[in-house]
Amino acid sequence: xxxxxxxxxxxxxxxxxxxxxxxxxYRLIGGRPVICHTLDVFATWPRQKTIVVVIHPDDEALFQQxxxxxxxxxxxxxxxxxxxxxxxSVLAGLKALEASRITHVMIQDAVRPFVDHALLDRCFSALxxxxxxxxxxxxxxxxxxxxxxxxxxxxTVSRTGLFAAQTPQCFRFEPIxxxxxxxxxxGRADFTDxxxxxxxxxxxxTLVEGSVDNIKLxxxxxxxMADEKLSRNPL
Ligand code: C5P
Numbered sequence: 036x037x038x039x040x041x042x043x044x045x046x047x048x049x050x051x052x053x054x055x056x057x058x059x060x061y062r063l064i065g066g067r068p069v070i071c072h073t074l075d076v077f078a079t080w081p082r083q084k085t086i087v088v089v090i091h092p093d094d095e096a097l098f099q100q101x102x103x104x105x106x107x108x109x110x111x112x113x114x115x116x117x118x119x120x121x122x123x124s125v126l127a128g129l130k131a132l133e134a135s136r137i138t139h140v141m142i143q144d145a146v147r148p149f150v151d152h153a154l155l156d157r158c159f160s161a162l163x164x165x166x167x168x169x170x171x172x173x174x175x176x177x178x179x180x181x182x183x184x185x186x187x188x189x190x191t192v193s194r195t196g197l198f199a200a201q202t203p204q205c206f207r208f209e210p211i212x213x214x215x216x217x218x219x220x221x222g223r224a225d226f227t228d229x230x231x232x233x234x235x236x237x238x239x240x241t242l243v244e245g246s247v248d249n250i251k252l253x254x255x256x257x258x259x260m261a262d263e264k265l266s267r268n269p270l
Contacts (some may be wrong), residue, residue, distance in 0.1 A: 045117025
């Protein structure tokens with residue numbers, strides 16, 4: 036089993052106030068860009084892997100600067116440009132792996148810097164056990180409400196059996212590449228994760244235990260909290 040890794044980092048991150056501060060994947064937490072933390076976890080994972088990073092064409096300089104902050108300066112990555120949606124950025128990353136002889140792929144959001152080796156190992160084991168698609172997820176803890184546009188509760192939604200999806204989402208390479216290519220060819224560009232493309236294509240998706248620390252940095256506040264966490268507990 037040989038793994039390709041696609042780290043998607045081509046988003047603009049408007050919800051985190053990128054207009055003033057630049058895209059969130061390059062914001063500093065614990066003194067280093069978010070993407071360096073994410074990349075280091077994969078680069079130091081002791082398994083053979085090929086890493087592709089998908090960036091926005093405007094971010095070449097930011098990315099080169101970030102590379103200088105990696106824990107190991109021998110880390111090699113292939114760089115490709117992303118598309119207007121996460122889905123199309125992932126497809127660009129998968130295409131870049133087509134020529135390498137990988138059997139499986141892990142697809143990771145650059146903005147989840149607290150992914151860890153134990154989680155990668157759980158995903159890897161599930162792939163090694165024969166899973167076609169693996170989704171790390173945590174059971175939803177909050178009580179869920181459906182709201183109306185005018186701010187009223189419409190109903191309480193049962194949380195039984197509900198999970199919050201994380202990354203890395205992991206797949207056999209050929210089927211997920213073909214599912215992604217089919218989704219794009221059929222004009223769908225609205226999938227927000229890769230497991231939903233696998234579901235759409237009829238691939239069975241296996242749940243593995245995610246990590247509560249593996250949060251996605253979405254809002255400005257998330258970046259500040261991540262920075263504070265690392266200042267207290269440097270990795
Ligand atoms: O926008 P969202 O929070 O879903 O982004 C998740 C990940 O996908 C981020 O790491 C972001 O950089 C990436 N992304 C991308 N290309 C896009 C949009 C998002 O690579 N067009």
